[in-house]
Amino acid sequence: xxxxxxxxxxxxxxxxxxxxxxxxxxxxxxxxxxxxxxxxxxxxxxxxxxxxxxxxxxxxxxxxxxxxxxxxxxxxxxxxxxxxxxxxxxxxxxxxxxxxxxxxxxxxxxxxxxxxxxxxxxxxxxxxxxxxxxxxxxxxxxxxxxxxxxxxxxxxxxxxxxxxxxxxxxxxxxxxxxxxxxxxxxxxxxxxxxxxxxxxxxxxxxxxxx
Amino acid sequence: xxxxxxxxxxxxxxxxxxxxxxxxxxxxxxxxxxxxxxxxxxxxxxxxxxxxxxxxxxxxxxxxxxxxxxxxxxxxxxxxxxxxxxxxxxxxxxxxxxxxxxxxxxxxxxxxxxxxxxxxxxxxxxxxxxxxxxxxxxxxxxxxxxxxxxxxxxxxxxxxxxxxxxxxxxxxxxxxxxxxxxxxxxxxxxxxxxxxxxxxxxxxxxxxxxxxxxxxxxxxxxxxxxxxxxxxxxxxxxxxxxxxxxxxxxxxxxxxxxxxxxxxxxxxxxxxxxxxxxxxxxxxxxxxxxxxxxxxxxxxxxxxxxxxxxxxxxxxxxxxxxxxxxxxxxxxxxxxxxxxxxxxxxxxxxxxxxxxxxxxxxxxxxxxxxxxxxxxxxxxxxxxxxxxxxxxxxxxxxxxxxxxxxxxxxxxxxxxxxxxxxxxxxxxxxxxxxxxxxxxxxxxxxxxxxxxxxxxxxxxxxxxxxxxxxxxxxxxxxxxxxxxxxxxxxxxxxxxxxxxxxxxxxxxxxxxxxxxxxxxxxxxxxxxxxxxxxxxxxxxxxxxxxxxxxxxxxxxxxxxxxxxxxxxxxxxxxxxxxxxxxxxxxxxxxxxxxxxxxxxxxxxxxxxxxxxxxxxxxxxxxxxxxxxxxxxxxxxxxxxxxxxxxxxxxxxxxxxxxxxxxxx
Numbered sequence: 001x002x003x004x005x006x007x008x009x010x011x012x013x014x015x016x017x018x019x020x021x022x023x024x025x026x027x028x029x030x031x032x033x034x035x036x037x038x039x040x041x042x043x044x045x046x047x048x049x050x051x052x053x054x055x056x057x058x059x060x061x062x063x064x065x066x067x068x069x070x071x072x073x074x075x076x077x078x079x080x081x082x083x084x085x086x087x088x089x090x091x092x093x094x095x096x097x098x099x100x101x102x103x104x105x106x107x108x109x110x111x112x113x114x115x116x117x118x119x120x121x122x123x124x125x126x127x128x129x130x131x132x133x134x135x136x137x138x139x140x141x142x143x144x145x146x147x148x149x150x151x152x153x154x155x156x157x158x159x160x161x162x163x164x165x166x167x168x169x170x171x172x173x174x175x176x177x178x179x180x181x182x183x184x185x186x187x188x189x190x191x192x193x194x195x196x197x198x199x200x201x202x203x204x205x206x207x208x209x210x
Numbered sequence: 211x212x213x214x215x216x217x218x219x220x221x222x223x224x225x226x227x228x229x230x231x232x233x234x235x236x237x238x239x240x241x242x243x244x245x246x247x248x249x250x251x252x253x254x255x256x257x258x259x260x261x262x263x264x265x266x267x268x269x270x271x272x273x274x275x276x277x278x279x280x281x282x283x284x285x286x287x288x289x290x291x292x293x294x295x296x297x298x299x300x301x302x303x304x305x306x307x308x309x310x311x312x313x314x315x316x317x318x319x320x321x322x323x324x325x326x327x328x329x330x331x332x333x334x335x336x337x338x339x340x341x342x343x344x345x346x347x348x349x350x351x352x353x354x355x356x357x358x359x360x361x362x363x364x365x366x367x368x369x370x371x372x373x374x375x376x377x378x379x380x381x382x383x384x385x386x387x388x389x390x391x392x393x394x395x396x397x398x399x400x401x402x403x404x405x406x407x408x409x410x411x412x413x414x415x416x417x418x419x420x421x422x423x424x425x426x427x428x429x430x431x432x433x434x435x436x437x438x439x440x441x442x443x444x445x446x447x448x449x450x451x452x453x454x455x456x457x458x459x460x461x462x463x464x465x466x467x468x469x470x471x472x473x474x475x476x477x478x479x480x481x482x483x484x485x486x487x488x489x490x491x492x493x494x495x496x497x498x499x500x501x502x503x504x505x506x507x508x509x510x511x512x513x514x515x516x517x518x519x520x521x522x523x524x525x526x527x528x529x530x531x532x533x534x535x536x537x538x539x540x541x542x543x544x545x546x547x548x549x550x551x552x553x554x555x556x557x558x559x560x561x562x563x564x565x566x567x568x569x570x571x572x573x574x575x576x577x578x579x580x581x582x583x584x585x586x587x588x589x590x591x592x593x594x595x596x597x598x599x600x601x602x603x604x605x606x607x608x609x610x611x612x613x614x615x616x617x618x619x620x621x622x623x624x625x626x627x628x629x630x631x632x633x634x635x636x637x638x639x640x641x642x643x644x645x646x647x648x649x650x651x652x653x654x655x656x657x658x659x660x661x662x663x664x665x666x667x668x669x670x671x672x673x674x675x676x677x678x679x680x681x682x683x684x685x686x687x688x689x690x691x692x693x694x695x696x697x698x699x700x701x702x703x704x705x706x707x708x709x710x711x712x713x714x715x716x717x718x719x720x721x722x723x724x725x726x727x728x729x730x731x732x733x734x735x736x737x738x739x740x741x742x743x744x745x746x747x748x749x750x751x752x753x754x755x756x757x758x759x760x761x762x763x764x765x766x767x768x769x770x771x772x773x774x775x776x777x778x779x780x781x782x783x784x785x786x787x788x789x790x791x792x793x794x795x796x797x798x799x800x801x802x803x804x805x806x807x808x809x810x811x812x813x814x815x816x817x818x819x820x821x822x823x824x825x826x827x828x829x830x831x832x833x834x835x836x837x838x839x840x841x842x843x844x845x846x847x848x849x850x851x852x853x854x855x856x857x858x859x860x861x862x863x864x865x866x867x868x869x870x871x872x873x874x
């Protein structure tokens with residue numbers, strides 16, 4: 001009679017994993033790599049194009065009143081920076097609620113985050129006007145609008161994800177599998193806030209120093 | 211259903227193959243196998259074709275589609291060679307000639323070389339690491355559909371006689387709105403964006419599968435070398451492809467009326483060299499994205515046919531990783547004739563020369579493996595030997611033009627054309643064709659014919675050298691690239707005629723290769739699970755593998771599990787058979803960690819791919835007003851992508867879960 005062969009009994013293993021043990025966590029991280037590379041290339045483009053200008057930003061002479069050193073206004077963008085950084089706290093709180101499978105708090109937190117996203121997008125709308133140039137006036141306008149625009153796409157993606165998750169949780173309930181989804185949304189949102197700080201310094205402070 | 215019977219038998223046989231002493235399957239085992247098959251089976255007919263998310267379907271589809279584009283691009287190359295065979299030829303006019311060489315280069319680089327390697331990785335990686343599918347089956351399927359649409363976009367443009375005509379790297383200002391009015395460049399740039407989105411999707415699925423779904427025991431230092439190559443290449447895709455999607459999108463925004471940005475417009479502060487930097491930051495790593503999987507093929511084929519373990523596993527892995535890093539530091543060597551600082555020229559010359567070190571280490575390890583083994587000269591190994599001949603020649607001219615002084619002379623001449631074709635045909639086509647012969651028994655269950663394979667290799671080897679060797683001399687004699695004809699007084703005719711003859715020799719070689727595969731798939735000898743007596747896990751299952759790959763996923767006790775595993779090596783049992791479940795292991799040591807449910811077949815990847823195509827081809831290519839509707843379909847598609855599967859898994863696995871909270 002043969003020895004019964006050794007087996008690894010999968011049914012004894014959990015059907016769920018948190019954080020870096022889960023494949024989705026890695027998928028999300030790799031997407032963030034792609035997005036970080038994209039933003040970094042836009043930053044490089046910004047500084048590459050800057051070499052073609054004596055003044056940065058160039059004087060605005062096409063429109064009245066002319067501005068000699070049209071640095072973008074700080075108010076809306078600074079408020080947006082504070083908002084995005086501060087919003088990491090409710091995001092973290094939502095993530096913690098998700099880990100406890102606390103459906104009501106998760107929905108509440110996601111609704112709050114949708115609010116943050118909407119306000120941030122409205123502030124971004126204002127920021128586009130604060131640039132003093134349209135995208136089609138010169139290369140400065142083109143790159144600044146593109147940086148702001150790509151980051152806006154990330155915010156809108158975040159809003160859509162929060163909305164979808166909140167609607168699903170409200171309609172069908174909330175289980176561990178989706179707790180991981182909320183964690184990943186959190187990771188994406190922290191990244192979005194972090195990359196915005198760099199973008200903010202480049203667009204709003206670099207021209208004031210140079 | 212009658213068609214299930216052979217599958218079931220095959221699966222039972224497979225359990226038997228892993229351990230021949232296992233008794234015939236019991237009724238209980240048969241029932242669970244039946245269930246496993248029902249869960250992994252795709253729907254029949256067209257629906258199954260459009261919705262499948264099985265890695266073997268998608269992987270082979272990538273390979274087949276890439277080869278269709280390869281043969282189209284090859285026909286264009288033959289037309290180019292016929293045009294250049296004699297001076298003052300009027301067969302192709304200057305415009306058609308420009309369209310042909312641009313489409314030839316773009317199709318070969320974007321539609322063939324990278325996708326075919328991704329297809330091979332998607333097919334082979336889950337089998338080699340001993341799991342049932344890639345981690346993100348729908349993402350991978352989406353990647354295929356956007357790739358297909360990108361390829362169709364390019365060839366539709368060519369068929370309508372407005373194919374791109376500015377060269378495959380599409381330099382501005384020639385490709386800008388001032389010098390290329392019309393839509394030719396836009397078809398090119400949207401093709402690029404779509405194809406690279408597809409590449410990144412595939413890369414994410416591949417990396418995660420390698421990191422999370424390996425067979426228990428397959429620690430990082432036991433991963434098969436091809437899987438290492440696929441891993442490094444996929445990471446390179448993640449960091450290189452964003453550069454080309456960004457620059458093709460910036461270019462289309464520059465060109466799009468009502469948008470008209472100025473990234474590449476010097477008059478408004480933009481910069482043409484910005485295009486070259488962004489493009490080559492993608493373009494050079496791309497060469498290694500193509501070459502690394504090819505080295506993976508070689509590292510898989512050589513130990514099998516040398517009949518010994520690979521010599522120098524660790525140096526081989528380290529060389530691949532080193533190439534992955536150095537590959538990002540050499541892009542400026544494509545720009546040596548642009549005004550870049552001397553220090554930059556020196557640095558990029560040094561890094562371009564540096565890359566010969568890891569490549570040399572690899573070639574040394576392969577040679578040592580063959581030297582210490584007992585080589586079995588079957589056709590896959592012969593193709594690898596062909597690689598050594600052709601690739602080393604291309605590598606030598608590469609070292610020459612890595613030097614600024616030589617490059618300045620050779621730039622834009624046929625010398626560079628000769629170099630890049632030696633490197634790509636030698637470094638990529640020869641190993642790829644060897645790999646296709648090597649894994650053909652796994653795909654089809656039939657052995658490839660040896661005689662015709664040898665004939666095709668001989669013709670390809672002679673043809674490649676006959677076509678591209680003379681181009682070195684033509685280049686040194688001053689013949690520039692991209693001219694549609696030349697005068698008899700130049701004296702270039704004899705060598706050009708020789709190259710044209712060589713091109714047809716290659717064409718016949720490829721034709722014989724395909725005929726061989728077609729004949730073998732119909733009446734080749736049955737292969738059995740492991741005809742080459744190879745050591746990696748894809749050979750531990752039936753040929754062709756069942757939809758779920760392994761009835762009981764294997765474990766791994768060494769670098770070559772089929773050779774190293776003890777007869778009573780453990781197997782994984784009791785994975786759920788009422789959903790597509792696999793085992794996830796820890797990232798470094800591959801210890802069993804948890805069970806993971808893979809998504810099933812789905813329409814949504816196709817819908818989202820169509821939305822992506824609308825956004826880029828219609829929106830960024832023609833008029834921005836298409837972007838918003840495209841985004842709306844995209845949002846609906848992605849929403850349903852999540853919602854439908856989340857709801858299904860809830861309904862199947864948590865029937866007690868409240869369906870509607872208002873009834874709580």
